Structure formats: structure tokens, C-alpha cells
Amino acid sequence: MHASLLQQLNCCPAPRSEILCFPHAGGSASYFQRWAAHLPEGVILRALQLPLREDRLELPPLTDMAELVRLLIKEVTALPKRPRILLGHSMGAIIAWEMALALEQCRQPVSHLFISGQTPPDVMRQTQFHLGSDQQLIAEVARFSATPASLFEFPALRELVLEQLRHDYALIERWQPTTTKKLSSPITVLHGREDSEVTQHQAQCWSKFTSNEFRLYNWPGDHFYLTTHWQAILHQLCQRLFSHTSDMP
Known part of the structure; x- marks a missing residue:
């Protein structure tokens, strides 16, 4: 049996509640592993593990967002019902957004959606890096320092990392918003003040996509500000999770 997409x-x-995390393009579930030791009692931490990495290395790519969300919904709705918060960063923020919409349609709305490092769904994407050359893809990810340049110096690693990146860029660049509907759950946007990919105004525009409470927090740093500020961000998530849990009968 293949490992779960949500590990x-x-x-x-x-367990009393859950946090589901969705990483950036090229990222894996292990990006959030160090969070596990800092969780309060009763909180499960799950993270998305896409194909072509770690224990899902041999599985075929998933480059269709609708299919990915369908598979994720199947996993989540099979779990016990409990308060859930979703957090997605960069590419993962779009997956988290689509997941929150789909769970609402299944009458299992999330307690809170956290969006990090991503423009709102109505901002059109024009890039096609998944169709570009290896050098174009390497140059693109080099802007963020998310993927160490040293990985591309070893032929076997280079091939694997490029395959992962091409897979993830195809997933996000082929994606089109499924709806302009507002989410009934609250949305909090986390934004790096020096993020070259998302402006302060764009981060604020996520407010149009919830009929509930909206918050925007700015943090020092670039697109990967959360690598430095993850403990403070995790504290924010747990605060929101416990505020919803305390409202439970």
C-alpha cells in the first residue's frame, strides 16, 4: 500500500484537533517536521507528501490540481471529524485554499485557513517554467534559495530535484481557480515584508475571499520568511486552533 499523501x-x-500543512514547490512533508516537537498535547500535525520524493519516490506525478484535491479529500473525510486548521505556503497555499473550499462542500469546513507567500486566486499566473529548460528552472528556484544550489552539482540529485520541481510547477501553473466563492472559514494571511512574489496589497486582497474574519500579519524576511519565524507562526496556528476548540460543545 502506498503511503498517505498526508503524513x-x-x-x-x-488527538483533539489537527493542523494540515502544505509545502512550497519542491518541498516535502519533512519541511514541517521540526514543528512536531513544539506542538501542544492533543494536536496532530500532518503534511502533504507529493510523489517523487522521500517515501513516495517511485509514484507517478500528480500534475492536476483537481485530481490531487480529490485524493486529499478522500483521505481527510475518512479521518475522524475534529477541528482542523490548514496552512499552505507558496504553491501549498493554493492547495490549502482548494482543500478548504472542497471540505466546505463536504460539510466539513475547516476551523481556519492560513495562507502564506501566495497571491489571491484572482491573480492570473503567466509563467510556464514546467515547460522550460533545466537551466531556466534552476534559475527560477535560485531566486528563493529554497533549493540549495549544491544539489544541482550532483547528476543523480540534479535529475531528481529537477523532476520534483517540474512536477510541482506543472501542478501550480496549470491550475485555474475553481470558483470565486467566498470561504465561510476565517482566513489569516502571513506575509514576508520583503517577499518579491507577493506585495502587501496582494496579501490584503485575500480579504475578498472569506465571509468570515480576516487577519494579515507581516513578518521580516523574503519569500521564505517562515523558515526563520516558524516557531512564532506555529504559535499563531495553535492560538487559533484552541480558540475554535474552546468553542466546541
């Missing part, structure tokens, strides 16, 4: 990163004997 549990911590041991939680008596």
Missing part, C-alpha cells in the same frame, strides 16, 4: 509527523495518543 502524520507526530505521535498523538489522544
Whole structure:
């Protein structure tokens, strides 16, 4: 049996709530692993593990957002119902957004949606890096320093990393918003002040996509500000999770 797309990163004997995390292009579930040791009791941490990496290395690519969301919804709706928060960064923010919409349609709305490092769904994407040359793809990811340049110096690693990146860029660049509907769950946007990919105004425009509470927090740093500020961000998530949990009967 293939490993789950949503991998549990911590041991939680008596779960009461969950945080589901969705990483950036080229990222994996292990990006969030260090969060596991800092979680309060009763909180499960799960993170998306796409094909072509770690324990899903041999699985075929998933480059269609609708198919990915369908598979994720199947996994999530099979889990016990409990308060859930979604956090997505960069590419992962779009997956989290589509997941939140789909879960609402399944009458399992999320407690809160956290969006990080991503423009709103009505901002059209014009790039086609998944169709470009290896050098174009390497140059693109080099702008963020998310993928160490040293990985491209070793032929076997270079081939694998490029395959992962091409897979993920195809997933996000082929994506088209499924709806202009507002989410009923609250949305919090996390924004790096020096992020070259998302302006302050664009981050604020996520407010149009919820009929509930909206918050915007700015953090020092570029597109990957959360690599530095992850503990403070995790604290924000847990605060929101417990505020919703305390409202439960």
C-alpha cells in the first residue's frame, strides 16, 4: 500500500484537533517536521507528501490540481471529524485554499485557513517554467534559495530535484481557480515584508475571499520568511486552533 499523501509527523495518543500543512514547490512533508516537537498535547500535525520524493519516490506525478484535491479529500473525510486548521505556503497555499473550499462542500469546513507567500486566486499566473529548460528552472528556484544550489552539482540529485520541481510547477501553473466563492472559514494571511512574489496589497486582497474574519500579519524576511519565524507562526496556528476548540460543545 502506498503511503498517505498526508503524513502524520507526530505521535498523538489522544488527538483533539489537527493542523494540515502544505509545502512550497519542491518541498516535502519533512519541511514541517521540526514543528512536531513544539506542538501542544492533543494536536496532530500532518503534511502533504507529493510523489517523487522521500517515501513516495517511485509514484507517478500528480500534475492536476483537481485530481490531487480529490485524493486529499478522500483521505481527510475518512479521518475522524475534529477541528482542523490548514496552512499552505507558496504553491501549498493554493492547495490549502482548494482543500478548504472542497471540505466546505463536504460539510466539513475547516476551523481556519492560513495562507502564506501566495497571491489571491484572482491573480492570473503567466509563467510556464514546467515547460522550460533545466537551466531556466534552476534559475527560477535560485531566486528563493529554497533549493540549495549544491544539489544541482550532483547528476543523480540534479535529475531528481529537477523532476520534483517540474512536477510541482506543472501542478501550480496549470491550475485555474475553481470558483470565486467566498470561504465561510476565517482566513489569516502571513506575509514576508520583503517577499518579491507577493506585495502587501496582494496579501490584503485575500480579504475578498472569506465571509468570515480576516487577519494579515507581516513578518521580516523574503519569500521564505517562515523558515526563520516558524516557531512564532506555529504559535499563531495553535492560538487559533484552541480558540475554535474552546468553542466546541
